[in-house]
Amino acid sequence: MDYLWAFIIGGTICLLGQILMDFFKIPVPYIMVTFVTSGVILTALGLYEPIIKLGGAGASVPLPGFGYALAKGVIKEVSEKGFLGAFTGGTVATAGGIAAAVFFGYVMAVIFTPKTKP
Template identity: 55%
Template sequence: MDYIKAFVVGGILCAIGQILIDKTKLTPARILVIYVVSGVVLGTIGVYERIVDFAGAGATVPLTGFGYLLSKGVMEAVSKDGFVGIFTGGMTATAGGITAAILFGYLAALFSKSSEK
């Protein structure tokens, strides 16, 4: 059951992104920014938590999930450390994904190159 929920909710989040691609002149980078910021906003007001509880990876894998993680991290850090948590929470919570992207990106650049299309 959790697979179906992940499939449907994740699929819907992607389909919304497709509407933005086809119907607006927004560049991919702007669409991703919109997703992340939406995730932070929905995370802060507590809505995204419920979507995550329902859909699992269907909500955490899309970039809105990345935004949710940022907001969750910052709120937990503020609870624990107070003011300084504002500066440490977001990055700490998302460090795994960002570090992985940098590391594997660098390795890909070392071992591969772009190909003719």
């Protein structure tokens, strides 16, 4: 049942992004920023935690899940270190994901020759 919920939650998030791209012609960067920001806002309101518990990786892997990780990191660091945690918490919580994105982006750029579109 966990796999089914992960598929439903993750699929719904992806479907929403696809609808925004296809029908509303919203550029991909705007959708990405909106998804991350919505993850932060829903976490701050306490609404994304139940979605994470229900959907597991289906909710934590897409972009709102990154916003969730940022917000949870900030909340944790602020409770431990005070105001300074608001600046460091998000980076500390998501450092592994950020490092992986930079590393694999570099590897793909080395393996495949990037070309500009005409």
